[in-house]
Amino acid sequence: MSKLPGVMKSSLSSITSTLNSAEDCNISKLTPEALTLLADFFKVLSEVSRLQIICSLKRGAKNVTEIMQETDLGQANVSKHLKILTQAGVVAREQRGVCVYYRIANPFLFDLCDLVCKALSLQVEQQSQQVQELSQLGQKN
Amino acid sequence: MSKLPGVMKSSLSSITSTLNSAEDCNISKLTPEALTLLADFFKVLSEVSRLQIICSLKRGAKNVTEIMQETDLGQANVSKHLKILTQAGVVAREQRGVCVYYRIANPFLFDLCDLVCKALSLQVEQQSQQVQELSQLGQKN
DNA sequence: AGTTTCTAGAACTATTTAGTGATATAGTAA
DNA sequence: TTACTATATCACTAAATAGTTCTAGAAACT
Numbered sequence: 001m002s003k004l005p006g007v008m009k010s011s012l013s014s015i016t017s018t019l020n021s022a023e024d025c026n027i028s029k030l031t032p033e034a035l036t037l038l039a040d041f042f043k044v045l046s047e048v049s050r051l052q053i054i055c056s057l058k059r060g061a062k063n064v065t066e067i068m069q070e071t072d073l074g075q076a077n078v079s080k081h082l083k084i085l086t087q088a089g090v091v092a093r094e095q096r097g098v099c100v101y102y103r104i105a106n107p108f109l110f111d112l113c114d115l116v117c118k119a120l121s122l123q124v125e126q127q128s129q130q131v132q133e134l135s136q137l138g139q140k141n
Numbered sequence: 142m143s144k145l146p147g148v149m150k151s152s153l154s155s156i157t158s159t160l161n162s163a164e165d166c167n168i169s170k171l172t173p174e175a176l177t178l179l180a181d182f183f184k185v186l187s188e189v190s191r192l193q194i195i196c197s198l199k200r201g202a203k204n205v206t207e208i209m210q211e212t213d214l215g216q217a218n219v220s221k222h223l224k225i226l227t228q229a230g231v232v233a234r235e236q237r238g239v240c241v242y243y244r245i246a247n248p249f250l251f252d253l254c255d256l257v258c259k260a261l262s263l264q265v266e267q268q269s270q271q272v273q274e275l276s277q278l279g280q281k282n
Numbered sequence: 283a284g285t286t287t288c289t290a291g292a293a294c295t296a297t298t299t300a301g302t303g304a305t306a307t308a309g310t311a312a
Numbered sequence: 313t314t315a316c317t318a319t320a321t322c323a324c325t326a327a328a329t330a331g332t333t334c335t336a337g338a339a340a341c342t
Contacts, residue, residue: 032189049300065318115256190331
């Protein structure tokens with residue numbers, strides 16, 4: 001998992017130069033450590049519980065208790081996932097009195113998920129068409 | 142992991158309707174099973190070895206042996222990862238004689254990775270700026 | 283036929299991690 | 313102070329999985 005201390009430790013400049021900010025961000029030119037950063041980011045989004053939390057935060061900041069109620073996850077579990085999301089820079093933490101409110105740190109996340117959703121739905125549609133064609137073939141023979 | 146049989150089994154129509162193809166692909170409206178599809182997709186991309194394989198395929202189709210040589214992964218390991226990537230629809234399989242060639246099934250993948258890379262590099266840059274500011278504060282006191 | 287090469291799969295180990303219950307800590311109110 | 317609420321963390325279990333070794337099968341060549 002992408003722990004911030006680890007990121008800081010391993011010489012930020014070398015990473016920024018290979019994960020090169022704006023243009024020329026070609027994945028085939030990435031160093032192994034940049035690939036690890038990329039994999040860690042995807043890993044953060046690869047759990048249903050964390051996606052549920054992200055969804056529940058889409059409509060605004062929430063504290064842990066509210067997230068628990070909306071997602072039906074246990075308290076310790078929610079706290080653990082929120083820690084992972086925070087360390088990854090996906091959500092931001094803000095303490096207000098006893099409560100701790102979390103919010104999406106970067107709206108880019110939603111664009112990303114929407115993009116992937118569209119690609120996946122296209123893929124599923126194509127598969128279902130192929131299944132239909134196969135079943136029609138089966139009826140002919 | 143997104144096994145194709147599982148996808149087919151669980152009533153494609155209900156998934157396509159919630160993972161709704163084109164517009165209105167709002168993540169906060171996704172059903173649990175659609176969230177699972179999304180999480181499974183990210184999980185496929187969350188391993189460095191698989192990203193390495195994807196990178197090595199960017200410059201064209203390759204067989205298993207070539208991928209092994211380019212990635213320094215073991216043969217059984219490469220085959221296993223390729224199976225996962227194939228089942229997820231990320232790569233396509235084509236047999237030519239004894240060799241089996243794999244290629245990226247959907248170039249959308251590269252756009253996706255580039256997008257995430259840019260976001261990550263921005264994030265890392267911001268972190269490094271904050272670190273600099275903190276260290277300057279430390280020198281003043 | 284036998285031999286070699288290429289790929290896939292089975293069985294296994296070691297590591298990671300999601301979830302849970304108990305506990306710790308901090309703010310708030312009586 | 314005491315009690316209560318909200319969050320974080322620790323310790324643990326169970327499940328998933330990356331990597332490895334060995335084996336099986338299929339194509340090509342002698």
